[in-house]
Amino acid sequence: MERPEIYCEIAPDLRVFMASGRRGGQAALRTDGVSSLGHVVESLGIPLTEVGTLLVDGRPVAPGHVPADRERVSVLGVERPQPLPGPARFLLDVHLGTLARRLRLLGVDAAYENLDIGDPALAARSAAEQRVMLSRDRGLLRRREIWAGAYVYSHRPDEQVKDVLGRFAPPLAPWTRCTACNGLLERADKAQVHDRLHDGTQRSFDVYAQCADCGQVYWRGAHHARLEAIVAEALRDQAGRAGAAAESPS
Structure with a gap:
């Protein structure tokens, strides 16, 4: 008995996972008639974590759907x-x-x-x-x-x-x-953390934070400007995404 053949259309953002010969985003595939659509998608190299909606002949289906002959499948990325x-x-x-x-x-x-x-x-x-x-x-x-x-x-x-x-x-x-262990930081007085500081640090800084879990001490040192830039960029991007979401039609 001839195996079922399905026609797959892969979303552009998912084509990076596919073998170079299939990155046009369209593929006619022979299935075994038993494997789930999720298994078929993974066989193309696409992790299901990156798949949002699966459509079969225009209707949403679960990854456990078993494709039938001549079905047209659309694989969309995550929202x-x-x-x-x-x-x-x-x-x-x-x-x-x-x-x-x-x-x-x-x-x-x-x-x-x-x-x-x-x-x-x-x-x-x-x-x-x-x-x-x-x-x-x-x-x-x-x-x-x-x-x-x-x-x-x-x-x-x-x-x-x-x-x-x-x-x-x-x-x-x-x-x-805490960037070292993921624990939460608490404000610390210099007297609380003096035994963890070098003399130069004690003379130059007065504001400290300490990890409640591992005890790591933080202050505004030589690398602070670079870290500030990383934080500022992330906050700008976040504000931009929030603004775009607010302007988009519901």
């Missing part, structure tokens, strides 16, 4: 900002340390594994803590046990921050989290 079923909390794999620190700088809850603990452990933590798994590893994002996931498209930290903030629009609260 931006992407709604989440809970607070915007993230988990980043070992390759995204700079992104984790920048998200924390902006007050975003960003857990980070600085050791390669393996995909099963990362997926289990995502599920247990209900965190969005951020990764450039498509195999990790295909694990069914993750709570939610998102592919980080760029390898450049500046672009990574824009991508995550644009996709999920988490509330920003700069200078409230």
